[in-house]
Amino acid sequence: MSKFHSNYMITMKDIVRERNEILHQPTQEVMLPPSDEDKKILTCMMNFLKNSQDPYLSKKYKLRAGVGLSANQIGLNKRMFVTYLTDEKGKEHEYTLINPKIISHSVSMIYLPPGEGCLSVDRDIKGFVPRYERIKVKGFNLEGEEIVLKLKGHSSIVIQHEIDHLDGIMFYDRINKENPFKLPENCKSLY
Numbered sequence: 265m266s267k268f269h270s271n272y273m274i275t276m277k278d279i280v281r282e283r284n285e286i287l288h289q290p291t292q293e294v295m296l297p298p299s300d301e302d303k304k305i306l307t308c309m310m311n312f313l314k315n316s317q318d319p320y321l322s323k324k325y326k327l328r329a330g331v332g333l334s335a336n337q338i339g340l341n342k343r344m345f346v347t348y349l350t351d352e353k354g355k356e357h358e359y360t361l362i363n364p365k366i367i368s369h370s371v372s373m374i375y376l377p378p379g380e381g382c383l384s385v386d387r388d389i390k391g392f393v394p395r396y397e398r399i400k401v402k403g404f405n406l407e408g409e410e411i412v413l414k415l416k417g418h419s420s421i422v423i424q425h426e427i428d429h430l431d432g433i434m435f436y437d438r439i440n441k442e443n444p445f446k447l448p449e450n451c452k453s454l455y
């Protein structure tokens with residue numbers, strides 16, 4: 265049994281930092297349908313993201329605001345993640361994905377103008393991270409049902425960042441080594 269039972273509250277001490285090897289190797293596929301334990305872990309992870317974006321709770325428990333969290337970021341070798349973000353129109357986008365796979369993507373690319381950040385990285389890293397503008401992702405939800413998501417914009421960026429975690433890739437691995445602000449030709453700003 266892991267410590268991530270139903271009312272366990274994930275805090276920054278549970279977050280694995282970039283030096284840990286678990287963040288640099290591909291994670292293992294999760295058995296389906298998800299076990300009760302995996303469901304509890306995913307629920308804890310989602311609660312962490314919501315708490316981290318809550319002004320009161322994030323201050324009280326010293327949580328860094330996050331929009332995505334993958335299982336290996338809490339030290340578990342499992343191919344699953346959660347994301348929670350509110351778009352510019354105030355609409356909430358909440359995803360729990362098990363064994364996700366990008367099945368198709370646009371040729372066009374986008375990047376976040378301020379660069380990307382990560383709960384596992386405690387330093388500020390400058391540079392643009394090119395991402396596909398649109399992706400189609402296949403995976404399984406908490407109930408073990410197959411789902412296909414069509415994503416664009418910020419959600420597309422966040423989910424590619426999380427799928428990269430599950431493949432052992434950090435966001436800075438995608439920044440141009442010679443010039444961190446150099447972009448491919450077909451890559452435009454998210455906003």
Ligand code: ZN
Nearest residue numbers: 381382383384
């Ligand atoms: Zn990250």
